[in-house]
Amino acid sequence: MSKAVAMPSTPLGRLWHKWRFHVNILLVIIPLAFMPKYFKDVSLFRGESGLGEREIGEVQVGPWSLRLAELREEGPRLEGPAGYMKSFNAALCATCIDQVKATYLRIGKPRSLRAAGAIFFGSPYRMGASLPIPPRTRAGAELWITMEGWDGSLHQASIPLAQASPATQAWLNQRGGKP
Template identity: 80%
Template sequence: MSKAVTAPPASALSRFWHKWRFHINILLLLVPLGFMPKYFADASLFRGDSGLGERDIGTVQVGPWSLQLAELRNEAPRPDGPAGHMKSFNAALCQACIDEVKATYLRIGKPRSLRAAGVIFFGTPYRMGATLPIPERTKADAELWITLEGWDGSMHQASIPLSQASPATVAWLAQRGAK
């Protein structure tokens, strides 16, 4: 019977790898586990299991209809390249007005006409989303205007103060004004 003789690893890197490879592999498994709570919280938010968004604004009455409005994330607007800074909102129409509302729009400042009504909400009436551009010169006392267009051609508008809709955006605007 012959004995197999194994030679020790030649380089320092090879010795390090042979000694620590098990521990490094365990680390590769454990590091992603640290990010799992954030992943599951985001998945729950996007599925709608934890409500419309991180910060519920409340019910807004727009003419004969109403909708539930929420900020997707309770944070300052995010930069989106040449488009500027954007803020995401979610909405859900009331049960009675789902069949009557054709389109829902969101805008900072009063719209001049339906053609300038703002960004349109997309998705199902139970969970619609819109990404609103925040203009550079937005005042802290600005208003968020919601426009609902009915299938019968009617148009109803309502506004809420931006400070009520997104305090994080108002704080961000105040910080940018101080620069």
């Protein structure tokens, strides 16, 4: 006994009946197109492809040092009411892991420890910080790193923003000092 399948009576029903297989194939193929970006992001966040997309290098801060990297090689992103933010990653040197209590990052020289900037969070082997980019940041600004030791000592170092993040420098130049 064979059953006859009735064709839908509406034009939309007939169209769906005819093209449903092709639509299902598209639902499989479209996500596959985004897989390379997904796997690149996964390797970046796991640390399999280094600290970030762009390694800045070793920065000496007093007796300690850290490796610094941009998470993404792009300009700052608008994060709603917080303003524009730029993400950096860092890894402490092997000898200073037990000595460093906290590490901070800021654009412009901090006035005190209370204004030291964004704190790095995470394991000492891979720490992350989201740095706010002030609206009136000048093109020749410096990125200041402050490290606080368990013994209460403070050490600071600076690197030019153009060296730390050329993409942010280009973004600032493009904005032309607009708030």
